[in-house]
Amino acid sequence: MFENLQDRLSGSLRKISGQARLTDDNIKDTLREVRMALLEADVALPVVKDFVEGVRQRAIGQEVQRSLTPGQVFVKVVQQELERVMGEGNETLNLATQPPAVIMMAGLQGAGKTTTVAKLSRFLKERQKKSVMVVSADIYRPAAIKQLETLAGEVGAEFFPSTSDQDPVAIAEGAVAEARKKHIDVVILDTAGRLHVDEQMMGEIGRLHSAVKPIETLFVVDAMTGQDAANTAKAFNDALPLTGVVLTKTDGDARGGAALSVRHITGKPIKFLGIGEKSDALEPFHPDRVASRILGMGDVLSLIEEAERKLDQKKAQKLTKKIKKGKSFDLEDFRDQLQQMKSMGGIGGLMDKLPGMGQMAEVAQQQVNDKSMGQMEAIICSMTPRERRRPDSINNSRKRRIATGSGTKIQDVNRLLKQHKQMQKMMKKFGKKGGMANMMRGLGGMMPPGGGGGGMPPFGRM
Structure with a gap:
């Protein structure tokens, strides 16, 4: 999401330089x-x-501090304005009521209401x-109930x-009564x-x-429809x-116009983003983090939260202890690291949140994409346990056997072994400092003061 806007904005923001003051x-x-x-992003x-007027008013007369370039000051101004337009902070669901709290989902057909209910x-x-109890009041599409x-x-x-x-009303009232009997906390009502x-x-x-007097009435809308x-x-x-909006299919929307338009036009906060087809692909909407991603400054906080939630902590601790010894x-x-990376949305999901990547993300994904990660996993699975534990024992005849077993070429096996050696060196370095979690927190510390971009090191230097 926001790729087009990010590329265009980063290009235009680079042009402000060498000024002592913004005028x-x-x-x-x-x-x-x-x-x-913004217009090209369908805002x-x-x-x-x-x-644009908000940015102009904020920027005029801003002194350029010694520690920052004019470009960084202007980026900071744009970031503040993006946050204002999208909302000052994450607005959580209000479930403070006598159970069950009823959440009603509304929206047009095809926006992804039913899958959003599950997410x-x-x-x-x-x-x-x-x-949670879910109920469908969509009597016009029988497949919706079964789905x-x-x-x-x-x-x-x-x-x-x-x-x-x-009758839809009878369905909804029946569900609330049943949930009350069973002491269920939340009822989510899917509507036609x-x-x-x-x-x-x-x-x-x-x-x-x-x-049913829902405490939350969420409007579910397809992000790809832009300003519509x-x-x-x-x-x-x-x-x-309405109490809030859920933007779906944001993973397929390169423009991001809907996210910038919805709050301003409706006055209602975006509460969640649908970021994929899987049932865990729903994220709370944080305007400050999204603004940071639009400006190519990454979203390290979300990356850390995701890592702490999805990574296998026992495996991570075991690996850290092993390397420390x-x-x-x-x-x-x-192989474990590849699988954990897949659980966090693959290379694409990680690159999107890493600071300072910009156009390097595309280059990196061409080198190592999710398909090549699957190929690496297949190669490792074709090895014997001894070969996996002692990569140095893999000679040419073993490489031929591994390549045949995994449906790859000897060059692919050689490439994997080389990448493993590089990873081995990196893990040794981070193992001494406390493992992968500290590495990710370290990325958070690389953000320049005040959130202004421009000071971010390229991925290679990380």
Whole structure:
């Protein structure tokens, strides 16, 4: 997400240099390019005008401190304005009510409501330790009820059955009553969608809202629809008291216009981002972290949180102890690291959050992508346990056998062994300092003062 905007903005922000002070004249051209970058990202025109004017007002007369370049000062101003437009901070779900807390999901057909219900159930169960019941009031698409039942089974949520001949209000009230009996914390109500906003749809969703009085009413919208997402959200907000927005399919949206438009046009916070198809691909929306990523400064906090949540802590501690004792990092350890990287979204997911990557992320992904990681894993799996523990014992005849077993070439096996040696050296270095978690925290300390970009070391020097 935001690749196009990031490339365009980073290009225009580089042009401010050598000034002792930011003035109307020396930021005029850059502001014009910022405006073009936002319009190309499909940000709504009123939002673009307000944003550019906000940046201009903040930037004029800003003295350039000795420790910062004019470009860094301007980047800081743009970052502050991005945060203002998208919201000052992460707004969490309000579940402070007598259980069950009802969350109602609204949105157009195809926006990803049903899958978002499952993702949100998993999020609440795993991260907030809540018991969750899901129910579908979509009587127009019988497959929706079956789909939700299947997804509920996958994420371990309670499913309240419904049929297409029932009244949506009766379904919702029945689910809330059942949840109360079973002392369930949260009920998530999936509602019917349409291809466009119509009176019948709004009337029905209004009746549902009045009947169950949800504490949270979330509008689910496809990020790839750009500024149309903001306009549709406004139509729903006019008919329903929305409490927040969930942007889905952000992994397929290179522009990011919806994220910058929704808050400004509706006045409602974006609470979550759908970042993939898997049931764990839902992340809380942090405007400051997203602003940092748009400006190519990474998102180390999210990376650390994800690492602490998804990495196998026992394996990590075992590896750290092993390296501290002077034992070598073998190919079984290397395979474990590849698998852990996959669990964090692969190379793409990591590169997106690393600071200072910019266009280097694309180059790095061409060298080591998720497909090549799968190939590496296959090569290691084709080795004997002894070969994995003692890579130096792999001679040419063994390489031929391993290549044949993994469907690769001898060159691929040689490349893997070379990469393992490099990784071995790096792990030895970080093992002495306390392992991978400290390495990631170290990245956080590399952010320049005040969050301004420009001072970030390239990946090779990390």
